[in-house]
Amino acid sequence: MEIPYIVNPRKDTGLNNSKIAIWxxxxxEVMLFGGLFSSYIFLRVFADYPWPERVLPVLPGLINTFILIASSVTVVFAWAGLKLRKWGMFVGNMSFTILCAAIFMVFKAKEYKGKFEHHGTQTNDYAWVEGHLEYEKGDPTHGNVYAVEADSINFKIESAAPNYVAEILAQSSEAPTLKEAYQVREITGGKFTQKVLYPVGTPLSTEVLDTAAAEFIKARTHNQELRTKLLKDAWIEVRSGKFPELKGLKDYDSKVKSTVADVHTQLVKQAEENNEFLLANGNMIFDAKGSELKLDTGWGRISNSQEGESTNVSLLDGTVISGTAGDSALVYHYVDAIDFRHLVMKAESKGLDADALIEKSPILHLHGEGGDKIRKLWETHKVWRGYLAEHLKEKKDMLTGEGRTPTEIDMYRVTWQQMYGYAQLDYNITAENWMQVKDDHKPHMIYDVIGMTDEHKATFPHHVHVDRPDVRFDSVFSPKMNNYYAIYFTITGLHGLHVIGGAIVLGYYLFFGRKMYLSNPDWLANRVEVGGLFWHFVDLVWILVFPVFYLM
Known part of the structure; x- marks a missing residue:
């Protein structure tokens, strides 16, 4: 039976099946993205930290906006080509639409890559330092690691991650050896025998852990099955009539349950005395022999990062490394921004002197040449913002007739453009040249697309060490960073999936629609129209995303 209204529209609605479905x-989809945008607004209004503003490169976002608008136009021309029975017109415009989708995703991929390579560290006083860590340059011994002079390593053998074990072995000056013999109990011919599976001094290896884990799982399974059998035996004994005080009571009565528990405990005790339970030891402790280990902070947490003090590093797989904390400082290859806005917000909420707290911030007391440059930049910035405040005070607002004051971003955040501008002026800000700082980067907007040049990077503080005890929080610019980036990646990620999905559908029409076109051109035209409606929606979502995330 032929399904009606596939090509021809219904007379009452003027729509065919596919068009009703797409609407x-x-x-x-409107409900989905409407909820996400509403969440963004709610989180921004009630944020208890300075909301990121204009932190995304505007030029790539603007280019992507025009790319999607152009693709929305060409998808209409592609549909028109089918209606005019011009196959070449359809192919040309649809190809351009798909090309636009590919270019859009290239820009998004570059933007995402930049975010996941950019790192931020918040110190205990809520100040921020941003930049790129050393390990991103290929040196695994620096960057963001937990350093520990390990005395012992306690593996939870059932869940020990092979890559963790391999990294520990690679970094150990001498292979860790077993501190206590690992024993097992076996059942042979109905008899239980105990033996040492691995003696003291056995070197650490994944094979050792795997074999011990297999024995542990076998023992635990046997013990659970035995306990279950003994529980059944306890119920049989209670129901046998040996306990006259339970006569007339139901199985769910508390006195019956308590008696069963007592009998079960006695049966378990007898089984233990008869060595019927296998040894189920889920841990193996190895002597690390003072090896200096540097572990990725994403692998777990350190209990005490103060250099020279006792500490434990608890890894995600349950492994615990005990020893003495080493130098776990975050090492920045270069710093491209410092930000005291959150510190100021906290200080003002408590009625404290924000400027005095900034001067005490760990960020302004970092060691080495990089720390010296950060202090020089901040002192230069204070002079610059003084000239800015005077300029804005004299510049009358058209509505109020009064002067304006600098924003908190102007006052308490030093950007990479300003770092570059201060360096170009040799850190000497005067009434004659201070305006150049704001304007200096404008001719270089193309760097938002291709990245900062080595000339820019050379002016930043390099090899900056932030002591781990001073760190309150650190992360790349990912959803973990804050609510802004969580919503940003959610909305733009979903939008990107819509772009990919829409391009696949339109590509199907382009590469496999010829047969449909020859048999019934209107059928293909209807499908392209439906795909075009979806593509227009994708474009509309981006037109909302661009100002909300890139300009505000």
Missing amino acids: LFLAS
Whole structure:
């Protein structure tokens, strides 16, 4: 039976099946993105930290906006080509639409890559330092690690991660050896025998851990099955009539349950005395022999990062490394921004002197040449913002007739453009040249697309060490960073999936639609129209995303 209204529209609605379906689907999409944008607004209004503003490169976002608008136009021309029975017109415009989708995703991929390579560290006083860590340059011994002079390593053998074990072995000056013999109990011919599976001094290896884990799982399984059998035996004994005080009571009565528990405990005790339970030891402790280990901070948490003090590093797989904390400082290859806005917000909420707290911030007391440059930049910035405040005070607002004051971003955040500008002026800000700092980077907006040049990077503080005890929080610019980036990646990620999905559908029409076109051109035209409606929605979402995330 032929399904009606596939090509021809219904007389009452003027719509065919596919068009009704796409409008219903787009209605659900509006609800989805509407909820996400509403969440963004709510989180921004009630944020208890300075909300990131204009932190995304505007030029790539603007280019992507025009790319999607152009693709929305060409998808209409592609549909028109089918209606005019011009296959070449359809192919040309649809190809351009798909090319635009590919270019859009290239820009998004570059933007995402930049965010996941950019790192931020918040010190205990809520100040921020941003830049790129050393390990991103290929040196695994620096960057963001937990350093420990390990005395012992306690592996939870059932879940020990092979890559963790391999890294520990690679960094150990001498292979860790077993501190206590690992024993097992076996059942042979109905008899239980105990033996040492691995003696003291056995070197650490993944094979040792795997074999011990297999024995542990076998023992635990046997013990659980035995306990279950003994529980059944306890119920049989209670129901046998040996306990007249339970006569007339139901199985769910508390007195019956308590008696069963007592009998079960006695049976378990007897089984233990008869060595019927196998040894189920889920841990193996190795002597690390003072090896200096540097572990990725994403692998776990350190209990005490103060250099020279006792500490434990608890890894995600349950492994615990005990020893003495080493130098776990975050090492920045270069710093491209410092930000005291959150510190100021906290200080003002408590009625404290923000400027005095900034001068005490760990960021302004970092060691080495990089720390010296940060202090020089901040002192230069204070002079610059003084000239800015005077300029804005004299510049009358058209509505109020009064002067304005600098924003908190102007006052308490030093950007990479300003770092470059201060260096170009040799850190000497005067009434004659201070305006150049703000304007200096404008001719270089193209660097938002291709990245900062080595000339820019050379002016930043290099090899900056932030002591781990001073660190309150650190992260790349990922959803973990804050609510802004969580919503940003959610919305733009979903939008990117819509772009990919839409391009696949339109590509199917382009590469496999010829047969449909020859048999019934209107059928293909209807499908391209439906795909075009979805593509227009994708474009509309981006037109909302661009100002909300890139300009505000």
